[in-house]
Amino acid sequence: MKFDRHRRLRKSEFMRDLVRETSLRKDDLIYPIFVVERDNVKKEIPSMKGVYQISLNLLEEELKEVYELGIKSVIFFGVPNHKDDVGSGAYDENGIVQEACKLSKKLYPDLIVILDTCLCEYTDHGHCGVIDPNTKDVDNDKTLPLLIETAVSQAKAGADIIAPSNMMDGFVTEIRKGLDDAGFYHVPIMSYGIKYASKFYGPFRDAAESTPSFGDRRTYQMDPANRLEALRELESDTREGADMMIVKPALSYLDIIRDVRNNSNLPIIAYNVSGEYSMTVNAIEQGLLDEEVIVEQMLSIKRAGADMIITYFAKDLCKKINEGAI
Ligand code: PBG
Numbered sequence: 001m002k003f004d005r006h007r008r009l010r011k012s013e014f015m016r017d018l019v020r021e022t023s024l025r026k027d028d029l030i031y032p033i034f035v036v037e038r039d040n041v042k043k044e045i046p047s048m049k050g051v052y053q054i055s056l057n058l059l060e061e062e063l064k065e066v067y068e069l070g071i072k073s074v075i076f077f078g079v080p081n082h083k084d085d086v087g088s089g090a091y092d093e094n095g096i097v098q099e100a101c102k103l104s105k106k107l108y109p110d111l112i113v114i115l116d117t118c119l120c121e122y123t124d125h126g127h128c129g130v131i132d133p134n135t136k137d138v139d140n141d142k143t144l145p146l147l148i149e150t151a152v153s154q155a156k157a158g159a160d161i162i163a164p165s166n167m168m169d170g171f172v173t174e175i176r177k178g179l180d181d182a183g184f185y186h187v188p189i190m191s192y193g194i195k196y197a198s199k200f201y202g203p204f205r206d207a208a209e210s211t212p213s214f215g216d217r218r219t220y221q222m223d224p225a226n227r228l229e230a231l232r233e234l235e236s237d238t239r240e241g242a243d244m245m246i247v248k249p250a251l252s253y254l255d256i257i258r259d260v261r262n263n264s265n266l267p268i269i270a271y272n273v274s275g276e277y278s279m280t281v282n283a284i285e286q287g288l289l290d291e292e293v294i295v296e297q298m299l300s301i302k303r304a305g306a307d308m309i310i311t312y313f314a315k316d317l318c319k320k321i322n323e324g325a326i
Contacts, residue, residue: 022303024295026070026321030114030269031314033066034207035059035100036079047203048274049281051312053079056099063104063111069318073112075163075310076100077208078121086130087119091149095122098157105158114190115154117147117164117175126205126212128166128220137219140168147171148178155184163246165192167220172240188243190269193233194256197221200249200275207274230256234264242266247306249273251297254304261305270306272297277312295326 009019034045034053041055054062066074078096080089089095101113120128129143143166151162162179164171172191179187197218205211222229234245245264247257248271257270280297283289294313301309311317320326 022299024298024302024317024321024326026318027072028302028308029071029314029317030073030075030308030310031066031071032075032077032310032312033059033062033100034077034079035096037081037096045203045207047206048278048312049285050316051207051277053207056096056103059100059103060107063107066315067108067111069315070322071111071314071318073114073160074104075114075116076104077116077204079207079209080122083122083124085124087122087146089122090117090119091146091153093153093156095153098153101154101157101159112160113158114161114163115157115159116192117151117154117162117171118166119143119146119150120166120210120212121208125214126210127215128217129168136215138168140170140220143168144170144174148174151175152178152182152184155179155182155187159187161188161190161244163190163192165195165246165248167192167195167217167222169236170240172237172242176241189241190244190246191237191242192246192248192271193237193242194230194245194247194260195221196224196249196253198224198249198252198273198275200252200273202275203278204274224252227256227259230259231263234260238264238266244269246271246310249276250301250306250309251276254300257301257304257306267307268305269308269310270301270304272301272309272311272313274312280313295320 036053036055039055039057042058043053045051076097080096097115104113118128127138129138132139164175244267246269250270250272260268284291
C-alpha cells in the first residue's frame with residue numbers, strides 16, 4: 001500500500017463521534033449579562049442582535065431562563081445612572097452589578113457569578129482608570145486602590161469570582177492582597193491579563209455605554225501585533241496569584257490561546273467578544289453563512305486550548321446541547 005487511509009475513521013457518524021478530539025459542554029460556557037440601573041428596561045442592543053440591556057427589576061426572568069437552560073456561570077456588566085471622573089459607581093456597595101449579584105445569589109445560590117473589575121463603565125470619560133491631568137493618560141498607581149475597593153465590594157456582594165479587566169500593572173497583586181485583607185482569601189481571581197486593544201470590542205461599548213470620550217486604550221491594553229508580550233503578561237499574573245487566565249478576544253487570537261495553554265497549567269478562558277458575535281450573527285442573518293459556523297467557532301477556540309468560553313452565544317448553544325443537536 002502506497003498511501004495512508006485516513007477515511008477509515010470518518011466513515012460513519014458513530015465512528016466520527018468515537019474519535020472526536022474536542023467537544024463543547026454546557027459547563028464550558030459563561031454568559032455575559034448587561035444590567036442597567038434604570039427601571040423597566042429590556043432593550044435589544046442595536047449592534048448586538050439577541051443581546052439585551054436589562055433592568056434589575058426584570059433580571060429575575062432572565063436569570064430563570066439562563067438557569068433552566070443549564071448555564072452554570074454568568075458575568076455581569078453594569079450600566080449605571082451616574083458616572084464621574086473616578087468611577088465611584090464601580091465600588092458602591094449598592095452599585096448596579098453588586099445588586100445584580102446579590103439578587104442572583106438569592107435566587108440561584110449555586111449559579112456562579114463573575115464580576116468584571118474595571119472602572120470604564122463608571123467613569124464619565126470612559127477610561128478604565130483615573131486620568132492624570134498632565135499626561136491625559138490613565139494613572140496606573142492611582143487607579144489600583146480604586147480597583148481594590150471595587151473587587152472587595154464585589155466580593156462582599158457575594159461574587160464567586162473576581163475578573164479584573166482593567167489592564168493596570170500590578171492589579172493581580174493588589175486585588176489579591178485587598179481581598180485577602182478583607183477576609184476574602186477564598187475568592188478566586190480570573191485575570192483578564194491578556195487583553196488586546198481590539199476594535200472587536202466596538203459593540204460591547206455600545207452595550208455598556210463605555211466608549212472612551214477621548215483617546216483610546218492602547219497605553220494599557222496590548223498591541224494586536226504582539227505574541228511574546230502575552231507570555232510576559234501570563235508570567236506576571238501567574239506570579240502575582242491569578243487563579244485563571246482570560247485571553248481576549250478569541251477568534252483572531254487563537255495562536256495566543258495555544259501559546260498560553262502550552263505555557264501554563266492554569267484554567268484558560270477565551271472571551272468570544274462582542275464584535276466576533278455581531279459579525280457572525282449578521283452573516284447568518286443575511287444568509288451568507290449557516291448557523292453551524294457558531295459551533296465551529298466554539299470548537300476552534302476549544303481546540304486552541306481554552307477550557308471555558310465567555311460568549312453571547314451561550315444560551316443558543318445550551319439550547320442546542322439540550323436538544324442533542326451538538
Ligand atoms: C472592560 C471590558 C470590555 C469588554 C469586556 N470588559 C471593553 C473594553 O475594554 O473596552 C469587551 C467585551 C466584548 O467586546 O464583548 N470592562
